[in-house]
Amino acid sequence: MTHSHERDISVEALARVEGEGAMRVKIRDDHVEHVALEIYEPPRFFEALLVGRAYTEPPDLTARICGICPVAYQLSAINAIEDACGVEPPPMIRLLRRLLYCGEWIESHVLHVFLLHAPDFLGYQSAIEMAADHHALVEQGLRLRKLGNTLLEVIGGRAIHPINVRVGGFHRAPRVATLQALRPELEWARDAAIATVRAVAGFDFPDLEQHHVYVALRPDVGWGPDVAPGYPLETGRVVASDGLDIAVQEWPRWFREEHVPHSTALHGRMVTGATYAVGPQARFALNADRLHAPAADVAAEVGLAAPERNPFRSILVRAVETVEAIDEALRLIDAYEEPDAPAVEVPPVDGVGHGATEAPRGILYHRYAISADGLVAAATIVPPTAQNQPAMEADLAGFVQRHLDLDDEALRWRSEQAIRNYDPCISCSTHFLDLQIDRG
Template identity: 50%
Template sequence: MSDLRTGEIHVPILARVEGEGALDIRIRDGHIDELHLRIFEPPRLFEKLLEGRPAQDVIDSVARICGICPVAYQMSAVAAIESIFNFTPTPWVQAMRRVMYCGEWIQSHSLHVHLLAAPDFLGFNSAPAMAKQFPLEVRRGLRLQGIGNDIIRTFGGRSVHPVGVRPGGFFRAPDAAAMATLRQKIHESLNEARDLIAWVATLPIPEDDQDFTSVSLRQNGEYPITGGRIVSDRGLDIAIEEYEQHFREFQVPYSTALHALLDDQPYLVGPLARLNNNYAYLPADLRQLIEATGIRFPSRNMFHSILARAIEIHYALSESLRLTENYDARTTPYVEPIQCAGIGYGCTEAPRGILWHRYALDEQGHVLNAQIVPPTSQNQARMEEDLKTSLTRFGLDQPDDALRLHGEMVIRNYDPCISCATHFLDFRAERQ
């Protein structure tokens, strides 16, 4: 009979994730006694910074929470603000916001698939190392990322911290020539997105089915991006205003990122959760592509997240083409809403999952208080739960380096955006 393992494993810096995080594991008698996903990125205090700001400042400021998902923050914020003003955007604005958001999905997912996650599955420790043997695939991924940036830039003036979104719509509508050029690029990239799905499906994906709750939006019979109700695969179906009645954010002593629970249980948000809950709303031709891979959804294997992202890249490209098919550049890009005081909510599907905002505004439209719940925070508890299960199955008697790498792979499945997760810290100042 072998001795059961006792000891500690530390991953001081998580590689190929955005932001600063670490993983600490204590093993006692062959079981994981303690596991902490430690986030030590400094908190950004955005919710406090927004107090007293006017509505447009909120939209431009929250984009700076993250350099890879600024559109998501802007869209959740503007949805919340417009709900306070009792304003419904025009169908054109709703459609174009959905297109702009597609751009963010494409660029974020492409970066993750090719530069962060794929090296894991192919046994490389970095994207440059992988690029030597897979140059065409890496270049394809970077071209797709560029298409995503082009979409964002078309509506927002630039791809990093874009500036096009405002209450009531957009500051300007892209001209017809710009839209035609964009549509041509999107159309030319569809075949590459299809090839990407096929390629990702051939990666050696570990078997690791687990029991978890998938939470996402469900949006009026279409694949959710810019709004809808919050649903789960365990029967949850609530309006976004009811979020706080079921979900609870709290601080843990070892992390500057908040954790969240659904009815006191961990849950998953993100591409796999979206796909699990909304597979039927994908276009028929895309579902055929997926079925041809042999991988079935809903899936209980977090390692299928990389395929979920590849699928969503294709979806976002085709959706962008559909929504811009009869593009009219003469459309009025915004309608001025009438400001009023109140409390409002916005919830959209950031690349990494649902992003929930709540604002209280005064009569001048200035922020009284703000609450922002990013997807990476919501996944913290699920990540730790996943790590315990996955590492135990992997074998705690494996060498430390192997356990470290497997732990990092599990974390990278969630594509955590640690900068987003550390936007908040309970802040009180005593002045004497």
């Protein structure tokens, strides 16, 4: 495209009800002048809703923000409240939380890899068309996903919006035999997930190298006294590829959310002004050494090395993380012993607490101020997609600039794919998304 082409492209990328979010790309004289992601953020509403509620309520209330990652909301809220109250639950409760989180990762990652992102790479408009030609692949994805559901059901009490989770632990602890009964399916799943990594590695990935600062959790302790710290899920320190290494309590000193003129949504920034990315690639970049053999070996086999800087290869990292989540679930189940009590008491104190976990799509940070009478005085929720917005904009700008030769339809499709690299959260940050490319 050697001449100035002035075109308008509008893509409805996601819409149950239209108009609450948009991605706009402005192209002038073969130059991407501006990319703006405008999304709507229900967490702001929930932050207000939580004020004045009992300190035990945020786990269940915030779980309603996202139907895909309720465990992330529950456990980030619980971490923050227990931090405020100065309580650290015993090892078996921490183990169960980690196992519950494995279930959520399996469910969310498998949905994304098999049903949402694979069709992009295999040249289908959606999983529906893909299912006609790849019936077994889709059924395998659904079977893997069901395993994630089962873990959520067994530990969380329900697959959708787990109800067994509470501040201090659980309402009821599962029986050892109930968890052991999951082993055969988990062993099948580990093999199936390894095969998935090999299959995904054969996809054709568009070229793009991005140098975001990666930010992820990195546990410094395991779930129990003699357990080595693992891959980040339900806890950890906050580390970054620029060398940052802080306790979660220091988050507000290093990260901020800022208003940008084109959006009502807040964008995440480091206090240095740098944009950053959270999610699978960030976790892998900063924690690849924590993967156990099955995941680490298949990553090495397919040539995935940390840091992986092509956002389009995030699907491959998700596939490797799925192996790790299944493998970790097996380890946790074998180490599990029924605790004396399913929960510990967490009396309210006048204080402030911080909590963060690794939602499937990246760090989810919660902060609560609690009064001595046990009411929430203030709440802050920083969802992963808000943090990734600047990175998504940068990726889209970089990608579109390199592919201006594509026609509008192809560019629109690839741009959607570039957005999907981040698995942006429909409910917590981008409920409705409408993509527009404006060429003048």
